[in-house]
Amino acid sequence: MLVSFGYIGLFAVAAVAFTLVMVLMPVMLRMLGIAPRKPNPVKANTYECGNETIGKAWVQYNFRYYFFALLFVALDVLVIFIYPWAVDLRKLGVPAFIAIVVFIFIVLVGYFYAWKKKALEWK
Amino acid sequence: MTVALTGFNVAPQITKQFPDAVVEANDRAVVVKSGLLFKVAQYLKNTPGLAFDYLNHISAVDYYDYFELVYYLVSIEYNHSLVLKTRCDRNKPAVPSAVSLWRGADYQEREIYDLMGITFEGHPNLKRIALWAGYKGHPLRKDYLE
Amino acid sequence: MEIEKVTPVYSAAELDRIEGQEIEELRARSQQPIPDPDRWLKDEVQRNILLTSVDAIINWSRRSSLWPATFAPACCAFEMIATAASRFDLSRFGMEIFRASPRQADLMITAGTLTWKMAPLVKRIYDQMAEPKWVIAMGACAISGGIFASSYSVVPGYNRIIPVDVYVPGCPPRPEALLYGIRMLHNKITKSHSDIQLNLLHKG
């Protein structure tokens, strides 16, 4: 039993090492002076198809976007919680199924509330 | 076959409507005073018999002592075409804009203003189209020096 | 909850005037062509140093995955697209994707006539490309203004605005000519001695 955990540990170490190398590679190249570095003010400026940006970007958006975002997050988290159950639903049997149904029902109440409060209409 | 109406068979109708509008009429085109251009164009567009609802294109030609504007009008319904010309003098070239009649004239007039220097009164947004603001001179004029 | 529209519209005339001014200044400034960056030639001849193995690896890696920026003003653009398409495949040289933004591109193939109105934008796009970057001037218009050289609004050659590494003649150059130009650039990159101040490696 312990051996299989060993493999997982090895796998975790390899994963972390790989990401670390990927992240540190540019930093290392920069320190060794291989990656050239010639900053200039125009390069730091934002790229907008070759011309200067107009007006400011920090603008007040339409509030409706945030409603959509909130609803999406709520239903997305619901899906994440269903995954562990969905992986092994025959073995978990009926009680787990009932629990999941109740859980989904609770989140759908929130969705229904937003629907009735016209959060989804655009105008 | 698009019937090219000559100046002769259209000029009488125009003179009946606007007595002193037609300056010259030959087999190729009818030349109209620039002051009355808008009224004549409106007449040509709206009369049922002529119905020139499609402005094919506008060109401007620099004949040294005057500019000549050539409006090539086409009627899709009757499939006939007419060349309407007008002349404006060189030092104060200004012609009424035809944008309110045919929206297709918008960019063409801006281009003629930009390259030839003829201003179009009543054009909603008359500024340079091909060159950049602050460009000195109008390149398509015959006396344009680099 | 009524959403009321506030419309602070920009003033188009003002922006045009500023851009026009910028074009006039750049036009006054760029009467002489910028010398081509052939630094690698001079170093090679003078000190005749061997490329370190680090250089070789770096040059190989840079050469074999040059990502071109989509800079396609005119007719040469369609020969460049034909080169990138399936018949004259550019991805054989690792130039698989045409990156739209200069940030992710290391090669600018200037496929088309450059006009003075476009010049400040080309300069800005070139400046916004990440180092190391190269430029292939594709087509007669890019080299010397080509068939439009005598026009009042055409820049006689990209090297007035940005340093150019490889010139590919033709109007438009055939895809094979462009591929030959890209191979020339590869040779140039192979011989280039990247200025590494490797104080770690160079002991003395």
Place this chain on the structure above:
Amino acid sequence: MTLKTEPYVINIGPQHPSTHGVFRMRTTLDGEVVVDLEPIFGYLHRGIEKLAEERTYTGFIPLTDRLDYLSSMSNNLAYVLAVEKLARVLVPERAEYIRVIMAELQRVASHLIAVGSFLNDAGAFMTPIVYMIREREKILDLFEMVSGQRLTYNYMRVGGVSQDLPEEFLPALDNFLEQMPLYIDEYDQLLAENEILLARSKGVGVLNKETAVNVSAGGPVLRASGVKWDIRKADPYSIYDRFEFDIPTGTNGDCYDRYWVRVQEMRQSLRIIEQAKAQITSGPVRSEVPHLIRPPVGEAYGHIEAPKGELGFYLVSDNSIAPYRCHIRAPSLLNLTALRDMIKGWKVADLILIFGSIDICMGEIDR
């Protein structure tokens, strides 16, 4: 409680993957929705009309190739027709047939790029355009066989064409005409009822009939709005009255209709080439025209049905070897006039799609 939302302005600028060249739009957006759009041209303005005044009539032909660089043969044909009308030059039979074959092949090639880049803007990134470029390469081989060039042919001359067809051209044209309908059917079968394309382009960017005529649009944009106006039928030039083909017109002038009209037009062009190839006669390909033509004083307007719309050359001559004035009617410039009211109220992604459906070429807009 009123909620203030400020529109902000972005440049969909000259260097942009889907502006089909160096076209710039200063768009005012309210969130995703396009509120206003100001098109800016001129980034490819080479002053071709000024250069025309310092070139001889024959010397100007290479410059016409670079106008709408996707359909150089049609540009040559339009200019050469105008000069022949001006100088009253007759063209031998065989040259007329060759010109029709070349113009219609060029229409298929230009429409392939138009439909390919339209789908590219609709989100089918690179796949359809790479297939359609594969077909276009076959047409470019035919053109290369005839004129030696792939893109800027400089093939037609005043009074005919510069050289006769090589003998391996007609067999090559035969097997092209066998394959091409199968490819077009393949595209149609994949795309015509494609769920995503229908959802993205049906009813998007509608241009109704009256605005289309008022804005003097032309070509597929005008016919998609239901106006049956094609210069090949309305004012047949060269020998187009000898072939029978029909004019596909759309019904509600949206992006899907423009796409559909272009695909049908490709089929009609193949039909014309079929008939032209059958009726082609042998004989001289060029009438006796002095190299330095001096047309009589006067003016002429020659126009053809180019792939993007009605392309016309207005030439004024003062009996010298160079045109006194040469004005080019650019169909793309006029098709763009309606852009602003087509895109109002649509989202940014639809703006890119509508702009792609108009199919413009910056070479002839900025001249």
